[in-house]
Amino acid sequence: MTRKEPPSAPDKPTSWHNLSADEALTSLQTDKMGLPESESLERLNRTGPNRLKPPVKQSGLTRFLLQFHNVLIYILLLAAVGTGLMQHWVDTGVIIGVVVINALIGFIQEGKAEKALDSIRNLLSPKAKVLRNGHPVTVASETLVPGDIVILQGGDRVPADLRLLEARNLRVDEALLTGESVASEKAVGAVKQDADLGDRFCMAFSGTLVAFGRGMGVVVETGERTEIGRISTLLSETQSLTTPLIRQMDEFGRRLSFAIMAIAVMTFAFGLWVRDYSAVDMFLAAVSLAVAAIPEGLPAIMTITLAIGVQRMARRNAIIRRLPAVETLGSVTEICSDKTGTLTRNEMTVQTIVTREREYRVSGVGYGPQGDFYLGEVDVEPGDTEEVLDELLQAVLLCNEAHLAERDGRWVLEGDPTEGALMAVSMKSGLDPDQLRKDRPRTDSIPFDSAHKFMSTLHHDHEGHGYIILKGAPERVLERCSSQRMLEGDAPLDRDYWHQQMEQVAAHGQRLLAIAARRTAQEHVELNFADLETNMVLLGLVGIIDPPREEAIVAVRQCHEAGIRVRMITGDHAATALAIGRELGIGDGKQALIGQDIEAMTDQELQERARDIEVFARTTPEHKLRLVKALQADQQVVAMTGDGVNDAPALKRADVGISMGMKGTEAAKEASEMVLADDNFASIAYAVEEGRTVYDNLKKAILFILPTNGGQAFTIVAAIFLGLALPLEPVQVLWVNMVTAVTLALALAFEPPEPGLMTRQPRRPNSPLLSGFLVWRVLFVSVLLVAGTFGHFYWMLEQQGASEALARTTAINTLVVAQMFYLINSRYILESVLNRNGLLGSRPVLLAIGILVVLQLLFTYAGPFQFLFNTVAIGFDEWVRILIFGVCLLLVVEAEKAILRPRLDRSNT
Numbered sequence: 001m002t003r004k005e006p007p008s009a010p011d012k013p014t015s016w017h018n019l020s021a022d023e024a025l026t027s028l029q030t031d032k033m034g035l036p037e038s039e040s041l042e043r044l045n046r047t048g049p050n051r052l053k054p055p056v057k058q059s060g061l062t063r064f065l066l067q068f069h070n071v072l073i074y075i076l077l078l079a080a081v082g083t084g085l086m087q088h089w090v091d092t093g094v095i096i097g098v099v100v101i102n103a104l105i106g107f108i109q110e111g112k113a114e115k116a117l118d119s120i121r122n123l124l125s126p127k128a129k130v131l132r133n134g135h136p137v138t139v140a141s142e143t144l145v146p147g148d149i150v151i152l153q154g155g156d157r158v159p160a161d162l163r164l165l166e167a168r169n170l171r172v173d174e175a176l177l178t179g180e181s182v183a184s185e186k187a188v189g190a191v192k193q194d195a196d197l198g199d200r201f202c203m204a205f206s207g208t209l210v211a212f213g214r215g216m217g218v219v220v221e222t223g224e225r226t227e228i229g230r231i232s233t234l235l236s237e238t239q240s241l242t243t244p245l246i247r248q249m250d251e252f253g254r255r256l257s258f259a260i261m262a263i264a265v266m267t268f269a270f271g272l273w274v275r276d277y278s279a280v281d282m283f284l285a286a287v288s289l290a291v292a293a294i295p296e297g298l299p300a301i302m303t304i305t306l307a308i309g310v311q312r313m314a315r316r317n318a319i320i321r322r323l324p325a326v327e328t329l330g331s332v333t334e335i336c337s338d339k340t341g342t343l344t345r346n347e348m349t350v351q352t353i354v355t356r357e358r359e360y361r362v363s364g365v366g367y368g369p370q371g372d373f374y375l376g377e378v379d380v381e382p383g384d385t386e387e388v389l390d391e392l393l394q395a396v397l398l399c400n401e402a403h404l405a406e407r408d409g410r411w412v413l414e415g416d417p418t419e420g421a422l423m424a425v426s427m428k429s430g431l432d433p434d435q436l437r438k439d440r441p442r443t444d445s446i447p448f449d450s451a452h453k454f455m456s457t458l459h460h461d462h463e464g465h466g467y468i469i470l471k472g473a474p475e476r477v478l479e480r481c482s483s484q485r486m487l488e489g490d491a492p493l494d495r496d497y498w499h500q501q502m503e504q505v506a507a508h509g510q511r512l513l514a515i516a517a518r519r520t521a522q523e524h525v526e527l528n529f530a531d532l533e534t535n536m537v538l539l540g541l542v543g544i545i546d547p548p549r550e551e552a553i554v555a556v557r558q559c560h561e562a563g564i565r566v567r568m569i570t571g572d573h574a575a576t577a578l579a580i581g582r583e584l585g586i587g588d589g590k591q592a593l594i595g596q597d598i599e600a601m602t603d604q605e606l607q608e609r610a611r612d613i614e615v616f617a618r619t620t621p622e623h624k625l626r627l628v629k630a631l632q633a634d635q636q637v638v639a640m641t642g643d644g645v646n647d648a649p650a651l652k653r654a655d656v657g658i659s660m661g662m663k664g665t666e667a668a669k670e671a672s673e674m675v676l677a678d679d680n681f682a683s684i685a686y687a688v689e690e691g692r693t694v695y696d697n698l699k700k701a702i703l704f705i706l707p708t709n710g711g712q713a714f715t716i717v718a719a720i721f722l723g724l725a726l727p728l729e730p731v732q733v734l735w736v737n738m739v740t741a742v743t744l745a746l747a748l749a750f751e752p753p754e755p756g757l758m759t760r761q762p763r764r765p766n767s768p769l770l771s772g773f774l775v776w777r778v779l780f781v782s783v784l785l786v787a788g789t790f791g792h793f794y795w796m797l798e799q800q801g802a803s804e805a806l807a808r809t810t811a812i813n814t815l816v817v818a819q820m821f822y823l824i825n826s827r828y829i830l831e832s833v834l835n836r837n838g839l840l841g842s843r844p845v846l847l848a849i850g851i852l853v854v855l856q857l858l859f860t861y862a863g864p865f866q867f868l869f870n871t872v873a874i875g876f877d878e879w880v881r882i883l884i885f886g887v888c889l890l891l892v893v894e895a896e897k898a899i900l901r902p903r904l905d906r907s908n909t
Contacts (some may be wrong), residue, residue: 017200018193025161030147034131043145050222128159162217169213178571183211248769293713305749309694317677325673330691339570351423352543369427397426397866399469444527458527466520477514484864509579510543557680563761574617587614624650727793747848820887
């Protein structure tokens with residue numbers, strides 16, 4: 001055969017599904033005999049190997065250095081420079097050590113996050129069976145080229161995008177691309193050009209799995225041009241967004257840095273030019289001021305608080321892969337969820353059985369044989385009084401290729417999900433599959449064929465009776481039936497009734513199967529299509545659906561109560577999505593936006609439409625990604641859940657990507673920030689609660705730390721303005737900052753959720769870390785601390801004639817003890833702590849205070865500490881005054897809460 005060189009790949013992908021098989025072969029200049037080896041090698045040189053290109057990655061050194069590119073880290077380094085200038089090398093070494101350890105943790109976590117593309121590349125089949133000059137050979141999938149003829153059979157992973165040439169009962173599991181829970185039935189005929197991905201029945205896509213049957217197809221796309229390659233490209237081009245907390249902390253750090261430098265410069269100038277201090281003394285004073293004002297312990301507290309949140313979530317089956325995602329969950333305003341396996345069980349279940357006279361509802365979900373049959377509200381047993389139901393259940397068990405087995409307490413399916421659902425509903429009635437198959441052994445069968453859309457089996461019992469059973473698409477079964485089974489006997493088929501029932505059941509999103517049967521002679525041992533043409537007796541209809549998880553229904557309601565909108569984004573049909581949405585409480589049950597609608601919209605139009613729609617069906621990876629971007633453009637914080645490769649780009653783009661741990665693909669897990677170990681949507685509600693708790697506790701820690709720094713800094717400023725000696729030396733300031741942050745502020749990370757946390761509206765994404773009220777609280781408490789610390793220092797120095805060392809030691813202990821009392825205030829931002837639960841209800845707080853008491857006694861009385869920190873022992877009178885001030889501060893802050901509480905909404909704090 002003379003071959004021309006195939007044209008180079010066009011810029012616009014060819015709609016292979018819209019071409020006939022012959023047109024596809026002609027376009028690729030090949031035939032059903034396959035390519036010669038020489039032609040294959042030539043094409044491989046032109047098209048390149050059938051694999052996904054590895055992404056361009058940053059070097060390890062670059063990634064490590066970027067860990068230092070953070071304003072908070074700059075503040076820590078500034079503190080290290082300050083202590084270094086004062087030649088306090090131990091302090092400098094400790095701070096630098098903290099910075100390096102923090103960078104190492106970030107470096108390791110970031111390295112794990114880049115495995116998403118590798119996971120997708122690993123989905124490609126390593127081997128493929130192709131025809132070379134008409135002879136089947138097995139080759140490496142990397143060597144496939146457009147024009148190759150590939151042979152498929154059950155269990156194979158499709159090695160490239162194929163235009164099918166033959167399909168014999170071929171079904172392909174495309175869940176990782178489309179999200180559909182049922183394997184797609186394949187055919188050879190062309191489909192419409194605008195058909196959705198899940199409706200391109202003449203195509204088999206790279207990375208999907210052949211669930212059943214055999215087929216043959218011509219390779220039309222390889223490598224980056226396959227559907228899975230397009231997802232890989234989307235994933236590599238999708239930028240992960242920084243979290244709200246990081247954005248807020250960066251902004252907070254920038255403003256704090258500017259304020260500290262401004263105050264230090266003004267204080268230096270005032271002392272130098274107004275108070276006539278020497279330049280050296282004022283430089284050291286300015287450094288002391290900067291060290292006092294910089295919250296060195298804040299990054300450590302933030303990391304530890306997030307880490308504690310990670311541990312709490314892990315106990316609730318939510319595994320966090322990136323620390324900041326913990327807090328981001330607390331600010332989520334939108335959850336976009338995949339349907340299959342996330343909101344639903346990904347286990348097909350029979351929910352409805354319709355006979356000519358009755359409609360039954362079936363309880364129980366999944367493949368376990370637990371459930372009951374209901375006629376209205378009455379529980380019924382298939383048998384003598386429900387004879388037609390019993391006959392139908394026997395029929396679907398006999399005309400079935402699936403097998404159910406209990407393993408480790410869980411029922412596992414071997415075979416097609418639809419047939420597994422039929423097997424399970426039969427077993428719910430008490431039928432024993434093994435016994436029934438022995439009583440009525442199968443004599444012959446016609447396997448399911450996508451062209452005919454039915455399956456039929458022939459059985460004989462041991463009493464000389466023969467039975468033909470027909471199961472398949474309702475329209476194909478009804479055309480072969482002339483009568484219908486009723487309690488009083490067979491009657492002519494009422495087609496209007498059955499069409500009406502089909503519409504009603506389908507309106508609930510259930511997939512329909514029709515079951516028919518008829519008796520035959522004992523001598524009838526071969527089953528032919530002619531035996532099925534007429535005279536079949538319709539037994540009934542079966543409605544099957546992948547049901548929503550019960551716990552997901554509760555979780556969706558909890559999310560709504562928390563002010564979070566839940567949206568369903570699925571590759572399934574709109575009718576199914578709307579039906580599931582109604583049961584879950586998502587959407588109005590009437591409106592759904594489908595992929596073709598999204599395709600026709602501009603980004604602005606999509607953003608506007610998305611405000612009113614909560615159910616999105618027949619979506620592709622690009623649609624999911626566009627939806628996430630549209631919501632983010634509308635100032636929403638978006639969590640995206642999913643388990644398939646098709647979800648990976650949207651998972652990566654979302655503010656929080658959430659994948660399924662049990663049934664999720666590795667690509668989805670690696671693109672996400674959180675993995676649900678139990679595949680349970682309800683775990684998201686727990687995670688949101690924990691995220692809000694973490695954010696609250698971070699605010700409490702900041703609200704505690706900043707007045708400490710403010711009190712120290714303004715105490716130094718007050719001394720300079722009054723021309724006095726510094727109340728705190730730089731090394732003493734560093735002691736207070738680090739010790740109180742490590743002991744006292746850390747205790748706030750363990751605080752439990754406050755009452756009403758999950759009825760609070762999500763905070764606005766652009767809201768500042770410190771609201772106006774919190775800024776007031778920081779300034780208010782800072783003034784109180786300055787009054788107590790500087791006041792005690794001034795009184796000891798000027799009124800009592802104490803030495804500077806004694807006055808400083810007293811001032812430092814005044815500051816630290818006041819912080820202990822203020823820690824109790826900080827357990828609740830607005831609520832009162834003047835009850836037993838507030839004062840004594842937190843073991844971590846009491847433990848932290850106890851540890852700090854020991855440390856402070858060592859600081860004051862132990863010789864080595866006195867030498868290092870220039871402290872001296874203080875007497876009983878000083879301690880009495882210190883404790884009185886601590887109690888006064890506690891009461892004053894509680895009074896401030898009582899005054900402001902009625903005027904402030906808790907969510908605005």
